[in-house]
Structures are given as structure tokens and as C-alpha cells.
Amino acid sequence: MNRLIESNDACALTASSHRDVTGAQVLKYGDTFLLLDKMGEAGVPDINEQGLYHAGTRYLSGWELLIEGNNPMLLNSTMKEDNSVMLVQMTTPDLKLQSGACVAHGTLHIFRSIIVYESAFHERLEITNYSQRTIELDFGYRFSADYRDIFEVRGAKRKSRGKLLESQCSANSVTLGYRALNDREMHTVCSFQGPLTALDDGHCSSKLTLPVGEKRSLETTVTCSPSEQPVSTCSHAKVRSALATKNSRADSEKTVVLTSNERFNQWLERSAADLRMLTTEIPEGVYPYAGVPWFATPFGRDGIITALETLWLQPELAKGTLDFLARTQSHITDEYAEAEPGKIIHEMREGEMAELGEIPFRRYYGTVDATPLFIMLAGQYWRRTGDLEFIKSIWENIRAAVRWMDDFGDLDGDGFLEYQSHHDRGLTHQCWKDSDDSIFHADGRDALGKIAVSEVQGYSYAAKLAAAELAVMLGEQAWADKLRDQASELKVRFNEAFWCERLGSFAIALDGEKRPCEVLNSNAGHLLYTGIVDDAHAESVVKNLIDPRSFNGWGIRTIAADEARYNPMSYHNGSIWPHDTALGVAGMFRYGFRQEGMQVAEGLFEASLFNELHRLPELFCGFDRIPGHGPTLYPVACSPQAWSASAAFLVTQAMMGLTFSPRKPHICFDNPELPKFLNWVRIQNLCAADSSVDLVLRRHPRDVGLSVDRKDGDVEIVVMA
Helix, strand or coil, X not given: CEEECCCCCCCCEEECCCCCHHHCEEEEECCEEEEECCCCCECCCCCCCCXXXXXXXXXXXXXXEEECCECCEEEEEEECCCCCCEEEEEECCCEECCCCCEECCCCEEEEEEEEEECCEEEEEEEXXXXXXXXXXXXXXXXXXXXXXXXXXXXXXXCCCCCEEEEEEXXXXXXXXXXXXXXXXXXXXXXXXXXXXXXXXXXXXXXXXXXXXXXXXXXXXXXXXXXXXXXXXXXXXXXXXXHHHHHHHHHHHHCCEEEECCHHHHHHHHHHHHHHHXXXXXXXXXXXXXXECCCECCCEHHXXXXXXXXXXXXXXXXXXXXXXXXXXXXXXXXXXXXXXXXXXXXXXXXXXXXXXXXCCCCCEECCCCCHHHHHHHHHHHHHHHHCXXXXXXXXXXXXXXXXXXHHHHHCCCCCCCCCECCCCCCCCCCCCCCCCCCCCECCCCCECCCCEEEHHXXXXXXXXXXXXXXXXXXXXXXXXXXXXXXXXXXXXXXXXXXXXXXXXXXXXXXXXXXXXXXXXXXXXXHHHHHHCCCCHHHHHHHHHHHCCCCCECCCCEXXXXXXXXCCCCCCCCCCCECHHHHHHHHHHHHHCCCHHHHHHHHHHHHHHHXXXXXXXXXXXXXXCCCCCCCCCCECCCCCCCEHHHHCHHHHHHHHHHCEEEECCCCEEEEECCCCCCCCCEEEEEEEEEXXXXXXXXXXXXXXXXXXXXXXXXXXXXXXXXX
16 A cells, blocks of 8 residues: 655555555556556455545556456466557456356456556456356455545545545446535546346446356446546447557557567557657646556656657657647746746646645646746757747747746746755745755755756756757847847856766756756756756766766666665655666767666666566666566555656667758767667658658668668758767
8 A cells, every 4th residue: 555655745655565566557548547466456455545536636546357257267367568458368267156066176267358548448248158068156346436536546535525425326337426525526436238137326237147158248437537438438449449549540650660680579569659658648648657557647847858768760749749738838926836928837736636736736836847848849849840830839838937947936036946845835945856855965964945956957058058059040140149148148158057066967956056966867968968067067967967876777876876865766866767767878979988888778678578577667766786686666656657667768769860950951870880789770760841751770790871761852861879
């Protein structure tokens, strides 16, 4: 069971000893997701987070299949490669039927196919009799719905809750319900195909006659209904067909990356499937929800970084992200929501607690980095696509974001972006390392006051340059010159104020007294990614990132192993986050440290080989790598997580040195390099403006060669050595 740590950090979690992170199976569609064990069940044995969720509320907390009152035994459990269907094969233990007859274990075969589509999950159950006589047996489901807000599931305590409603039963369905404290009703409709012998608010059963060698099937649908509107159910076959059609259409339009290494392909394919599952259709286009189960909602920072990591492959994700964030940009000052004019949102929640204001996260703006990252993404989106018309449509939002940086983000007028929480209900640290204990001095003391974290200054620098480039395109040369001057001054002042000679790297932050927090940390990789690092410091920064204190063989630790608060099992003080490591890899390649970047990239890929489904979770523990063993999992990490899934694509782009320019347009491979485990990389349907190409990169003893298999349109392909 997870519980909320009693601190100011509303996102901090601990885990009890029985949590089984390897058994979680995730299905998601839109704002609905299903978290099951490998048996295809929820709430057994009382794993607290399992269930069916919709819009921040758990609509189904228990789901259990019973055969003659017994739980089946697992044979196999698999998830389809595209995350669309979960298949479970089971048998029964020795059974004594009501007739007195006995059925030996391994005689009955039970097959479950589970899909989430729109706001419902669909299960098709098939039972086959492999015995030598006809069998009559009782089977059914046990189910429950607690309508807990996801923050309650995480451990938050509430003074009062709404009221469970009396169930409504018909011949083949039961409707469970809940009236929230704001009088809004929610309903869970469980519909069963075929005649039932019993049905109430927590159980259904049916008699089944199975002749020798025969198979019988039953379909069930569980629908989340946030209103009293009637729900319609579709057959399992129809839903599966609809999902297959949708995925096939998406596959026909996407850029495909294949390599000579099947295991690397599996990492890319799993990452793409996870990102597709987390990407949600919204009125503005598509948006990558952060992760399941705790962050299945829009997050500003996570969405932007995910879009940056995948921009070369699917720029439409960046466009949807920018459009959504522009439309949710704050226009007012609201201290409880930590909102200010021009600020980009941190997260949005729809659950009961958010709607009632019990938590500030309905629309919460408590982050210092999403706003400069928004501008960065806009600039990189234009470079990738040349879509100036879209940039024009959000230009006032970009200008407002720059004004926020100047008028609100710089709390003390020193040119750096700082944060300080307005109240104790939100986040203490409003950067990506947002645990209460994540920003501290070398002696372990908390950093206090108005805090300027290092990586945000890099984002600010890149944002000013991006805004300047866009301003030139839109005829605002004077403003562009001013922005470039600000960026140049910021780079100089940053390298003076944050550089720590003792570390040979940059402080993680300046506290409210402008004292540097001299802690060796992974954010230096973000600084390389943004280009704010002075060339004179770059070699030392890279050297420290690949030092065994920081790089454990799998990835870069959030803080180095000899720092005061180092703990490889912590959330932000010694763990490894794939997106964090990937940004560091891209930064190393940017500054020409290709051998070092390749070393870290290989470690991240090899970490994926040890994880189930080749899936990199939100984070894993930072223990030293042991030969022949995989990384140690973090107990309550989200898996899948969008920016972790996208890390594979940023790493691949960095190795290839792949950039775009919209002016010609052209696709450039700047000193491409392939690791020793990749002989070739084939990219199909890589688009630039109105053109598309298929090409292959091949590793040779001294360099990497490129051949173009197809080119449609007027696009120039450049290879720089």
C-alpha cells in the first residue's frame, strides 16, 4: 500500500513491503486506465492502487474471477506489443463440485482477454473442458467500487467523504454509485452477457455446462459513467477491431526506426507503444499524459520534455502540447494555485478532491520551469517543421511567457529565475526534483528562501534564444536583439555564479542568500543540453557526469554517491531517471563528447534489457551496477512514464547527430555515430516540411555512411563529418 508522507510535498510516497512492482499490468485509453495484477484482477490481495480509474477517480476497486468459489491458477499473462490487449491463461486447482464429483487440476482451461476502450473495460472469458466427461460448474465475479480520489489511493486522509449509493440491479447488469461532497454522482455499470443465477452489488454467478472438449464464453463490460446517462456496450470483438483500426492508421503515418539489433528494436517498439498509450486525444490535438498510475493527467513539464525527446519523430505531439499549454496558460494571479499571468501550468486534476479545493492541483501552476520550457519547445518545433502559421497562433502566449520570466519568475531582480511556494499545501521545491529534501547544501542543510536551481537557468537561456529566433521570423528585430543580449548576459552571469571549482561542475542551486549549493548533481547534463555551459567548463562537467560517483553503469545518479544526502533508494537524491540521463547524453553529444555520451547511452539501453517488456520506468534505484544483474526497481515508480519512454528516441537522435532546418528545408546528420552493437539504422518516412525520405545509416570502421533509399519532395540531406 502507498501512503502520503506527511510533509509539504503532496507527491511524496513511501511503499509497504508487499508491493509487487513486477506484476502490474496497465491498459489505458483517454482519461481511463486499468491497473491489474497478472491474473487480470484488482484488489487481490488488496494491492491498494489496483482498479479502474476515470478522470482521477477509482470507479472499480475490486475485480476477481471465481470458479466454484476458488481462484484459478496462472499459466501465462501477456500484454500485446502495442499495449491494446491483455491476455491471461489459467487453469483451476483440484475442484470438488456441488454434485460431489472431482475435477483434477489442469483439466479446465480459462482464457481472459481484456481491453480498455473509451471509458470502459471489456473482458471476454472462455472456459474449455479438457476432461473426459461433461462438467457442470459455478463461476462468477466478485467486484467492488470505492470511488476514491487518486490522492486518497495514494494515502491522503480526508475529513469526510461522499456517500455510496444503493445499487440498481437488472437481469444482466448492476449499477454501483457514489454521490460526492459536491453532489456530483458517479456510476459504475457492470454488464454481463448470458443468464445469471445471482447478481447483487458485489457478486454475480452463473451455471455453466461444459461437454467434453467444448468451450463456452462470457463477455463483461465495466463502464465508468460520470453521470446518470445510459451507457451502451459494444462487443469485445467490435472494440478490439476499433482499436486495431485506430492503431493501424497511426502506424501507417508514423516514422519507423529499425536497426540491426533486435533487442534495441524491442526497446524502441516498447517505448513507442507506451508513448502511444499515454498520449491522449484532447480538443487541441494530442497530449502525452505523464504516467500511470499516479500521473495519468496533463503535466506541463513532463509533456514538454516528452515532446522535445520525440520531436524529430512526431512533431504533431509537440504541436498538441504547445496548443494545450497555450490555452491553459494563466492570465490571473491566484496564490493558492500559484498562478501568475503568462505562467504555464504544472498539472491538472479532475478528481473530487481537486474540484472541492482540498488539494490545489485542479489547475496548479507551482513550477518554475514549465514556462521557459514552453518557449524552448516552440522554438524547436519551428526549427523542426517550419510551421510559422502555428507559431503565429500562439505568439501572444510566447510573449506572455517571456514577460512572466522577466516580471514574475525573477523574484529578486538578479536575472535568474527563482521559486518560493506561496503556501504549505503545494510543492516546496518547484523544479523537476520536487521532493522536500532534494535541494540542499554540501553539509546536508536545506536550501531556504527564494531558490534558483541550475537547470532552470539553462532553460531560460535557451528560451530567450528561441524567442529571439521566432521574433526575427515575425519581423520583431528589435525585440530579438534585446532577447539575445539578455541570453548572452545570462550565460556569463550563470557561469560565474553557479560554477564550483571544488566540484568541477555547477551548483545544484543558489539559495535565498545567493549561496551556492555545492552538490554534484545530474542537472549539469540539462545545462549541456541547453548550451549555457561555457566551453571552458564543458570537459570538467562531462568528466564528473561519467565519474563512477555519478554514472553507475546504467545511468546518471540524480546526485553523486559521496554527497551528504545520497541515498540510492530515494526519489531524487541518488536514484536514476531515464529522461534525466537522456538529456545528459544529448548534452554530451552537443558539446562533442561523443565517446562519453555513447558510454552512458549504452548503459541506459542495457538497463532496458533487464526490465519486463523492455520498459524503462519513471526511475530506478542508483545502486552500483553488478555484472549479470539488472537495475534495482524503485517501489512506487510509474510504469509506463512518458518521458522515460521517450528517452530512447532522444538518445537515438543524439547518436545520429540529427537536426532539422526549415529554411531550405534540410535534414542534417552532424558527425553521426553508432554504438558497437548497431551495424545499421534504417529510418522510414522521416518527414521535413512537405517532403519525406527513407534512409539508412551504416557503421564502418572509421565513420558512419548514409544512403538514401527514397526521397519525395524538395528536401536536402546533409552529412557533416
